[in-house]
Amino acid sequence: MTGKLVHTGQVVMDLVMRVDSVPEAGGDVLASTTTLLPGGGFNVMAAAARDGARVLYAGAHGSGRFGDQARAALRGEGITIAQPPTEDRDTGVCVVLVDDDGERTFVTGTGAEAGLPPDLLKTVEVTTEDVLYLSGYSLLHESNRAALLGWLPDVSVATVLFDPGPLVGEIPTDVLTPVLSRVDILSCNAREARELTGLADAVSAASSLTKRLGSGAAAIVRDGPAGCALARNGEARHIPGFPVTPVDTNGAGDTHCGVLAAALLDGADLASAARRANAAAAISVLRHGPATAPSGSEIEEFLTRR
Structure with a gap:
């Protein structure tokens, strides 16, 4: 790999509680277990790093207890941190409720990661060999949104990967539209795709999404154990998944995005990268999360058995 993954989203701390059902x-x-772990954008970066990619975190992070824990986790994965800590604010916390079916429900309290100063991104060097990751969460925060919209037109990169996230419906249209025009790959789950297109079928939704992107851009719709749909240049197809019995789906989409990026950086074509990402996501849901992405060797071993 010659390029790197540049992540511009948010790292938060996940307070994960396992419950019989959401109240x-x-x-x-009563929660059966409670853990405090790094999550959010950390999951994507950890997935890419474990699959062999170089990773740079370009987002903001706080100066308190949670920020310290997040930075330690990033460094533990070999991830480079581009920005200094925000002095007057700690990193935010997301409460994650995971039920007996492995489904997860979020409540997010934002912190320093939501206050990226506009000028800081201009200090980040991005080359044509890199993959630049954008998160829809960034577009919900005024400061982060201004930083990204002011920076993107000046960035020349090989691939812009955008995950709009579960709050895509709250992103203003006049913000989402110009971002989509800069995207090379849009990756979202089936629920998010349905919200954007009104279509329940993943392949049809992926095809519809490409019409909102620039010329030659691709749309991926992640569809759980079914795998994902991939659409590009007027063609849409289903990339089969690897059905497993999940114990925790928290972070599966992040794992998919991170491994997709790592595979692209390693020279894989998009369809092959999507299949590898499907395998990584299947492995990740067999573990309690959120950062459950497998190593590259674990993915290889899993694929050889299929």
Whole structure:
């Protein structure tokens, strides 16, 4: 690999609680386990790094206890940190409820990661061999949004990978549209694709999404154990997945994006990269999360058995 993954999204701390079911409004349930782990953008970067990619975190991070824990985790994965800590604010926390079916529900409290100063991204060097990762969460925060929209037109990169995230419906249209025009690969899950297109079928949704992207751009719709749909240049296809019985789906989409980026950086074509990402996501849901991405050798071993 000659290029690197440049991640411009947010790292937060995930407070993960396993519950029998998510409580009704005004109700309460007892969690069987509670853990505090790095999450958010960390999951994507860890997945790429474990699959052999060089990774640079270009986002903001706080100066308190949570920021210290996030930075230690990033360095533990061999990820380079581009920015200094924000002095007057700590990193945010996301409460993650994981039920018995492995499904997850989020409540996010933002911190320093939501306040990226506009000028900081201009200090980040991006080359034509890199993959630049954008998160839809960045477009919900005024400071991050301004930084990205002011920086993207000046960046010449091989691939811009965009994951709009579960709050895609809250991104203003006048913000989302210009970002989509700069995207080379859009990757979202089936629920997000349905919100963007109104289509339940993953292949049809992927095909529809390409019409909102620039010329030659691709759309990937992640569809859980079914795999993913891939559309590009007027052609759409299904990339089969690897059905498993999940214990925790938290971070599976992040694993998919991170391994997809690593495979592209390693020279794989998009369809092959998507299949490898499907395998990595299948492995990740067999572990309690959020950062459950496998190593490159684990992915290889998994694929040889299929």
